[in-house]
Amino acid sequence: MTNQKKTLGEFIFENQAAFPYSTGELSKLINAIRLAAKITNHEVNKAGLVDILGDAGNTNIQGENQQKLDVYANTKFIQTLKQRGIVCGIASEEEEDFIAVNSQDGKNNNQYVVLIDPLDGSSNIDVNASVGTIFSIYRRISPVGQPVQLEDFLQPGKNQVAAGYIMYGTSTILVYSTGNGVNGFTLNPALGTFYHSHPNMQFPENGNIYSVNEGNYVHFSDGVKKYIKYCQKEEGDRPYTSRYIGSLVSDFHRNIIKGGIYMYPRIGPTQKGKLRLTYECNPMAFLTEQANGAASTGSGRILDVEPKTLHQREALFCGNKEMVKKLEAFIAEKD
Numbered sequence: 001m002t003n004q005k006k007t008l009g010e011f012i013f014e015n016q017a018a019f020p021y022s023t024g025e026l027s028k029l030i031n032a033i034r035l036a037a038k039i040t041n042h043e044v045n046k047a048g049l050v051d052i053l054g055d056a057g058n059t060n061i062q063g064e065n066q067q068k069l070d071v072y073a074n075t076k077f078i079q080t081l082k083q084r085g086i087v088c089g090i091a092s093e094e095e096e097d098f099i100a101v102n103s104q105d106g107k108n109n110n111q112y113v114v115l116i117d118p119l120d121g122s123s124n125i126d127v128n129a130s131v132g133t134i135f136s137i138y139r140r141i142s143p144v145g146q147p148v149q150l151e152d153f154l155q156p157g158k159n160q161v162a163a164g165y166i167m168y169g170t171s172t173i174l175v176y177s178t179g180n181g182v183n184g185f186t187l188n189p190a191l192g193t194f195y196h197s198h199p200n201m202q203f204p205e206n207g208n209i210y211s212v213n214e215g216n217y218v219h220f221s222d223g224v225k226k227y228i229k230y231c232q233k234e235e236g237d238r239p240y241t242s243r244y245i246g247s248l249v250s251d252f253h254r255n256i257i258k259g260g261i262y263m264y265p266r267i268g269p270t271q272k273g274k275l276r277l278t279y280e281c282n283p284m285a286f287l288t289e290q291a292n293g294a295a296s297t298g299s300g301r302i303l304d305v306e307p308k309t310l311h312q313r314e315a316l317f318c319g320n321k322e323m324v325k326k327l328e329a330f331i332a333e334k335d
C-alpha cells in the first residue's frame with residue numbers, strides 16, 4: 001500500500017517543474033529539511049533511553065531554560081543546512097542572532113533564508129507528549145553575492161515562499177506548503193521514507209474544537225474571555241470541545257484535520273503574546289491560509305505584520321475562518 005503513495009522526494013521533484021524558472025535551490029532546501037527531520041526524529045524517538053531529557057543547563061535569548069532536545073534539534077538543523085551550503089542565512093529560536101551561511105563556492109550566492117523553531121512544545125519533551133519543528137523560508141531581499149542582512153529575516157509573513165512543520169507524534173509527519181496548498185507526508189520508519197499521506201490538507205467546513213491554555217484565563221482580554229464563554233455555551237452546535245496539548249505544532253495539526261481554532265492571546269500586564277512572530281506565528285499563519293483558514297493577531301492578519309526584531313512575540317489566533325472571524329468580532333466589540 002505505502003509504495004503506491006508518492007514519496008516526498010518525488011513530490012518535491014514534480015512540484016519543482018511547476019516553477020519554470022526554478023533553480024532547484026528551494027527543492028534542495030526542502031530536501032535538507034527532510035534529512036534534518038529524520039535525524040531529529042531518530043533522537044526524539046529514543047528520548048527516554050538516552051541522555052536527551054531534561055534541562056541543558058543554560059537559558060536562551062527568550063530567557064527560557066533550554067532543553068537538551070532543543071539544543072540537539074537546533075544543532076542538527078543548522079549543521080544539515082550549513083553543510084549543504086544551500087541557504088544564505090539561518091535564524092533560530094535557540095540562537096540570539098542570525099547565522100550567515102556561505103554557498104559552496106565560499107561566496108554569498110544563495111537566495112533563501114530559513115527561520116526555525118527547532119523543537120516546538122519543549123514542555124512536553126520529558127512527559128513523552130508530542131513535539132515538533134517549525135520552519136519558514138523567504139527569498140532574500142539583500143542582493144545575492146552580498147552578506148545576508150537582518151532585513152532578509154524581518155520580512156512580513158506574506159513574503160514567505162514556503163513554510164511547514166514536522167510533528168514527532170504517534171507517527172512522524174512533515175507538513176508544508178510552497179504556496180500551492182498544504183500537503184502532509186508520513187515517515188515510514190522502516191524505510192526511512194516520507195510518503196504522501198495527506199494530500200491537499202484543508203480546514204474542514206465547520207470547526208468545533210478550541211485550543212487555549214485556560215489556566216491563563218484571568219489574564220485574557222474581555223474580548224477573548226467572551227469568545228471562550230461563547231465556545232462553552234450550550235447553543236446550536238456548541239459547546240465546542242476543548243483540546244490543548246501544549247505544543248503549537250500538535251494542536252495545529254489536530255485542528256487542521258478535525259476543524260478548530262488555536263489561541264495564544266496576549267497575557268499579563270505587558271499584554272504581550274508568548275509565541276514568536278517570525279518562526280512560530282508566520283509559518284503557521286501561512287499554512288492556515290493555504291488550507292482555507294484564517295490567522296489573526298486578534299485585530300489583523302498575522303501575515304501583514306511587519307516584524308521589528310527576530311524574536312518578537314505576537315498573539316496568535318488561527319484555524320477555521322468562521323471561528324477566527326467570531327473571535328475578532330468579540331475583540332473589536334470588547335477590547
Ligand SMILES: O=P(O)(O)OC[C@H]1O[C@](O)(COP(=O)(O)O)[C@@H](O)[C@@H]1O
Nearest residue numbers: 117119120121122123213246247248
Ligand atoms: O505552556 P503554555 O504557556 O500554554 O505554552 C504552550 C505553547 O508554548 C510553546 O511550547 C512555545 O514553543 P517552544 O516550546 O518552541 O518554546 C508552544 O508550542 C505551545 O503552544
Ligand SMILES: [Mg+2]
Nearest residue numbers: 117120121280
Ligand atoms: Mg515553539
Ligand SMILES: [Mg+2]
Nearest residue numbers: 093117119120
Ligand atoms: Mg522551540
